[in-house]
Amino acid sequence: MGGHMRRPLVTAIVSTFDAERLFAGCMENLLRQSLYARGLLEIVVVDSGSRQGESALAAAYAREHPGIVCLRTQRETLYAAWNRAVGVALGRYIANANTDDRHHPDTMRVMAEWLDASGAGLAYADTLITPAVNETHMDTRSDVVWAMPGYSLRQAVVDCIFGPVTMWRADAHDAIGMFPEEMRIAGDYAFFLHVAWKMGAVHVPLPLGLCHQSMDNLSSDVVGAVRENYAFLPALRRCIPLADMYPFLDGNASDAARCIALVDYANLLLFAPGGHADPAHALDLYAEVDALCPGRFDVRFNAAVAMVKAGERERAMDALRGIDVRDDEERTLVAHNVRLLQRGEPLWKLATVSVSHPLTDALAPLVPRERRRMSRAQYIALRPGGAAYLAGDASADATR
CATH class of the missing domain: 3.90.550.10 (Spore Coat Polysaccharide Biosynthesis Protein SpsA; Chain A)
Known part of the structure; x- marks a missing residue:
């Protein structure tokens, strides 16, 4: 030595x-x-x-x-x-x-x-x-x-x-x-x-x-x-405070700001690359958003996709059919995913919805x-x- x-x-x-x-x-x-x-x-x-x-x-x-x-x-x-x-x-x-x-x-x-x-x-x-x-x-x-x-x-x-x-x-x-x-x-x-x-x-x-x-x-x-x-x-992940990932929550305790962060994080967990996705956690985050800001189409629609990824196809089908659609675009998206689930098509073919927001757009891009x-x-x-x-x-x- x-x-x-x-x-x-x-x-x-x-x-x-x-x-x-x-x-x-x-x-x-x-x-x-x-x-x-x-x-x-x-x-x-x-x-x-x-x-x-x-x-x-x-x-x-x-x-x-x-x-x-x-x-x-x-x-x-x-x-x-x-x-x-x-x-x-x-x-x-x-x-x-x-x-x-x-x-x-x-x-x-x-x-x-x-x-x-x-x-x-x-x-x-x-x-x-x-x-x-x-x-x-x-x-x-x-x-x-x-x-x-x-x-x-x-x-x-x-x-x-x-x-x-x-x-x-x-x-x-x-x-x-x-x-x-x-x-x-x-x-x-x-x-x-x-x-x-x-x-x-x-x-x-x-x-x-x-x-x-x-x-x-x-x-x-x-x-x-x-x-x-x-x-x-x-x-x-469940130990990390949301504000540690979303600095705009510091000093902004509004439900609207929290929902913006929750939706972004849930979508990241849903679409994360192989070995890192967590649909169960994403579902919990979508549920919190639905409680704070009820009725959002993108949240309920993506939550149904998370159910499929979690192995709950029947629950996902019921969730899709229970969404209150407001226009033809939303109606088409729901019908598309219902049809794919009925056919037993692979998961990657399912549609999802992403809604941008200035607060998350201002964060460091994911590269x-x-x-x-x-x-x-x-x-x-x-x-x-x-x-x-x-x-x-x-x-x-x-x-x-």
Whole structure:
């Protein structure tokens, strides 16, 4: 076990299991971080019962380089290993370093600077994506960037926007707790969403990571991720006050303003991307709106769609037939959905109604995660000394 002469600013945690062919590349990548050269990066390795040679490699690195802590455990979940590393970490900030992913040489410094400037509890960045094993950020041939949206709690509760390049305050664990060890895939989303809600988050709009895309990754288990999302998201969402997502409710306690927020949130939960939709919660929100502002066509119509998504087709049919329609357009919409339900058509064919409002239109737009090409000039600008190297205003995207 090595030791830095200075207290580290950042601790990078590396959990490894049967990843010997990736481990040296991961360690070399961290040792080339500019923060490590300044004695401000600690590396904590947790060998989670690997059947390969990572422990011997980690011990050799620790003998030759200061600031490396090596732990070996029985086989445990990724998040149990992360918690074990967090328990010994000395850094003010903590970052995960997956054995198959790589970082820009200045990733740890840039992420820490954005946390310093924003005061947020969590920072997350964009990343390049590659199918190649053991490429580095400096020699990759990939030009595909996985761009994350800017932070808003309203979007984070309906989609995991944080990605694989993250850094968070170590004291977040004192306030929030640890990663849920029973999870295999979605434990980081559960923890990061809680941190973002309580302490704020900031998006760093630079491709600071290089993510190895493989069907062997835990993140490729979509079914498992959906199952784990449903294990924690519904309860956490019900704990978050509506005003935390809709700032226009601060100082405006009118029923009309609350209904505007409730309808928007219910529609988001109804239409959320795979693994994040919650029709049961949406139904509760629509019911609250109907009690406060009774008779709204869009609310009762979409509530019927939520019933279908919740597996209650007969109830949805009765609800549609019970709507008091006011014009031909509403009559046509109701008849359309009734006809589809009678035929047993798939859910995606059902019509829904969306009503915009200036209060919700003024909120940060919901932008999907997207993959886009990066030009060679943009890539060169990211290299040390390049024009865009470390570019960006560290306080511009911070949201509490």
